[in-house]
Amino acid sequence: MSEVDFTESGIVVDARIIGTGLGLDPAEIPDLMRSGRLTSRTETGQEEHAGFHRLTFYHEGRALRLTVDASGEIVKQASYDAPRRGSDAPDRSAD
Numbered sequence: 167m168s169e170v171d172f173t174e175s176g177i178v179v180d181a182r183i184i185g186t187g188l189g190l191d192p193a194e195i196p197d198l199m200r201s202g203r204l205t206s207r208t209e210t211g212q213e214e215h216a217g218f219h220r221l222t223f224y225h226e227g228r229a230l231r232l233t234v235d236a237s238g239e240i241v242k243q244a245s246y247d248a249p250r251r252g253s254d255a256p257d258r259s260a261d
Contacts, residue, residue, distance in 0.1 A: 168238035170221070177208060177221065179232070184223050187230035187245050198225065224248055 171178040184204075185192035198204035204225045211218035218241070223230045229248035232240050 169240045170219075170232070170234045170238040172238060177219070179221060179223075183232070183240070184230060187232075187243065188223060188225050188228050190225065224250075226250065 169180065169183060181192035181195035184190070184195050188204075190198070190204075195204065199206075204223060206224070207222045209220040209222075211220070217236045219234045221232045221234060223232075227247060227250050229246055231242075231244045231246075233242035235241050
């Protein structure tokens, strides 16, 4: 497997890459994704960015962004603080 694989059913990223980028045990990644505590967003490059994909993973106020070329090689990677989103966000219904 390359760093990132493009399959008929979607994009597959090695759990070790996500775990390292977010400070998580790679073995936890599948369960966190299934439970919605780890979410992701995928963007496809247009015009001068054609052939590139940006994959962003979110967990408990942290994000990992990978920029990937068409062969699945990670050409840029960044981890940063990010607002919580979706089921990862704290419950504010009592506010």
